[in-house]
Amino acid sequence: MTTSSRTQSLIATLPGTYYTSPEVFAREQEHIFETSWFCAVRSADLAAPGAFRTVTVGRESVLVARGRDQGVRAFLNVCRHRGARLCTEESGTVRRAFQCPYHAWTYNLQGELIAAPNLTSMADVDRRDYGLGRVQVREWLGYVWVNLAERPGSFEEEVMAAVTARLGDGEAIARYDLAGLETGKRISYDVRANWKLIVENFMECYHCATIHPELTEVLPEFADGFAAQFYVGHGAAFAKEAEGFTVDGSAGLERIPTVAAEQDRRYYAITVRPQVFVNLVPDHVIFHRMYPLAPDRTLVECEWLYLPEVVAQGRDLTRSVELFDRVNRQDFDACERCQPAMSSRGYAGGGVLVPSEHHLAEFHDWVRGRIGE
Numbered sequence: 001m002t003t004s005s006r007t008q009s010l011i012a013t014l015p016g017t018y019y020t021s022p023e024v025f026a027r028e029q030e031h032i033f034e035t036s037w038f039c040a041v042r043s044a045d046l047a048a049p050g051a052f053r054t055v056t057v058g059r060e061s062v063l064v065a066r067g068r069d070q071g072v073r074a075f076l077n078v079c080r081h082r083g084a085r086l087c088t089e090e091s092g093t094v095r096r097a098f099q100c101p102y103h104a105w106t107y108n109l110q111g112e113l114i115a116a117p118n119l120t121s122m123a124d125v126d127r128r129d130y131g132l133g134r135v136q137v138r139e140w141l142g143y144v145w146v147n148l149a150e151r152p153g154s155f156e157e158e159v160m161a162a163v164t165a166r167l168g169d170g171e172a173i174a175r176y177d178l179a180g181l182e183t184g185k186r187i188s189y190d191v192r193a194n195w196k197l198i199v200e201n202f203m204e205c206y207h208c209a210t211i212h213p214e215l216t217e218v219l220p221e222f223a224d225g226f227a228a229q230f231y232v233g234h235g236a237a238f239a240k241e242a243e244g245f246t247v248d249g250s251a252g253l254e255r256i257p258t259v260a261a262e263q264d265r266r267y268y269a270i271t272v273r274p275q276v277f278v279n280l281v282p283d284h285v286i287f288h289r290m291y292p293l294a295p296d297r298t299l300v301e302c303e304w305l306y307l308p309e310v311v312a313q314g315r316d317l318t319r320s321v322e323l324f325d326r327v328n329r330q331d332f333d334a335c336e337r338c339q340p341a342m343s344s345r346g347y348a349g350g351g352v353l354v355p356s357e358h359h360l361a362e363f364h365d366w367v368r369g370r371i372g373e
Contacts, residue, residue, distance in 0.1 A: 010352040014364050019194040019342035025295040026059075027371040028195075032274050034058035035149040035370075037159045039276045039289050042183065042303060043142050045091070046072060050109065052098075053091040056291050057148060062135055063087050063098070064144055067109040074146045076133035080113065081105045086132070107132050141278075142179035142305075143287075159272055166270045168233030173270075175258045176280055181305035182312075184284070185321045189300040189328060193335035194342065195275070195292040196367065198300065201331050202269070202277050202288075203227060204357045211330045214323055218242045218249055219267055225356045227269065235266030235280075245281040246319040252283040253310045253320060273366065279324065283307075286324050296339050302328060 018024050040055045041064050052065040054077055061077035063086060079086050084102040097114060099106045106115040111132035119125065136147040138155045145159065164170040191198060201207070205227035208216055216223040219236040238245070244252025245267065255264070259282050268280040277288035284306045291299040304321050341347050353360055 009355055011358060011361055013350040013353055013360070014196070014367070015350045016342040016344065016347040018367070019196060019339065020295050022295055024371065025194075025292075028292070028367070029058035031372065032058075032367070032370045033292065034060065035147070035153075036274050037138070037145045037147050037152070037155055038274070039143050039272070040064050040074070040146045041144045043072065043139055043144055043179070044183065046144070048093065050094045050096065051092075052087060052094065054087050054089070055146075056293065057146060060148060061085065062146055062148070063132070064137075064146065065094075065098075065109055068096075072137055072139060072144050073109070073111060074135035074137045074144070075107075075111045076135065078133065079103075079105050080130045080132065081116070105130075141173070141287075142181065143289075162272050163270055163278070166232065167268065172233075172260075172263070172268075173278075173280070175260055175263065176256055176285055177258055178285055178287070178305060180308070181256075181285060182308045182310075183303050184306040184311050184317045185304040187302050187321075187325060187328075189302065189332055191298045191300055191332045191335060192296055193298060193332070193339040194295055195290055195298045196363075197335040197338055197342075198290060198298055198332070199271065199274075199363065200360050201335055203271055203360055203363065206354060206356050207334065211334055212327055214247055215327050218245060218323070227356075235263065235268040238265040238267070244283065244320070245323060247323040247326065248319060250319055252281075253315060253317070254307055255282045256284075256307060273363075284320060300328070300332070 034057065038057050040057065040062065041053045045053060046064065046066040049066050049068040052063060055062050055064065062074055063077040064072065064074045066072055077086050079100040079102065081100065081103055084100050086098055086100050088101065097106050097108050104117055105113065108114050111134060113127040113130045119127065136152045138145045140159065145155065163173050167173060205222045206225045208222040209225065212222070218239055220239050221236050239249065242249040244250060246252055264282050270278040272278065275290035279286035284304055287303045287305060289301045293299055304317065306317070
């Protein structure tokens with residue numbers, strides 16, 4: 001369906017097979033996740049030299065590590081000798097090098113081959129030719145973003161511009177100082193649903209009055225069905241009686257001091273394709289990263305970020321965390337209810353979008369375009 005034909009109230013969605021087909025998912029892995037800027041890990045989780053984390057990006061395992069020079073680098077998690085997985089743990093710390101558990105080929109924190117059994121007897125081998133496969137890296141908002149493409153697109157145009165387009169101001173997100181905040185809570189959700197169902201759910205609020213009673217109590221306008229990110233620069237206002245962004249509307253924590261007056265008592269939601277959701281409120285930030293693992297399985301890692309002193313003092317974050325944890329579980333339950341129907345003959349041709357969901361059609365077009373349809 002073309003943009004020009006989207007004038008009626010109900011417009012078509014993607015067909016059900018887009019959410020179930022291994023072939024479609026393989027194309028998405030290759031042409032979306034392995035060519036886009038992918039948010040891999042929180043920078044603070046790689047605080048010391050030698051700290052590492054392995055993450056799944058498309059079909060690849062990527063090793064992200066902090067060097068002794070404090071720089072962050074990323075590599076394909078594949079030994080150059082016989083292809084063994086170099087790091088089998090999800091996270092950890094090494095002193096100076098990574099050693100393959102199969103034949104002991106050893107790489108320094110810059111990914112250079114520095115040792116292997118009998119290597120000195122092979123005079124014709126230039127160890128510089130056998131370093132780990134490098135992956136492009138950027139750090140922004142306190143996170144490490146990686147790109148597996150041979151010629152990555154512009155980070156400024158693909159990632160930073162998406163945030164600016166949503167907020168209408170390139171400096172708006174800087175006022176929340178995400179890099180200076182600390183993780184107060186982290187929850188991982190194993191969602192039995194296709195990643196696109198999760199993106200679509202996050203982008204619309206037609207469902208909010210039905211499944212998010214706590215959220216609509218704090219953000220009354222969501223009961224009308226229009227998501228905050230439906231409008232450029234718009235933040236949903238807190239209810240007059242709500243003291244903070246908490247599960248019961250009670251007071252939150254200390255406000256981030258650099259947040260502007262016009263951002264106070266407002267909630268902003270941002271989608272950064274293909275796998276990041278950012279939620280901004282005056283006293284904390286909720287940051288989601290998705291890791292699509294199969295057509296019907298997506299790991300979502302969610303962090304609640306607060307001022308360092310709030311975390312250091314051991315302040316009670318329960319009511320603050322509980323609000324969006326409930327929202328997450330309500331959303332993911334809805335996505336899991338949809339997933340089985342994606343393979344039904346009743347959804348073979350897809351469904352429909354009402355006017356407050358019409359902006360999802362642009363996301364569908366983007367997916368089609370990226371996988372070559």
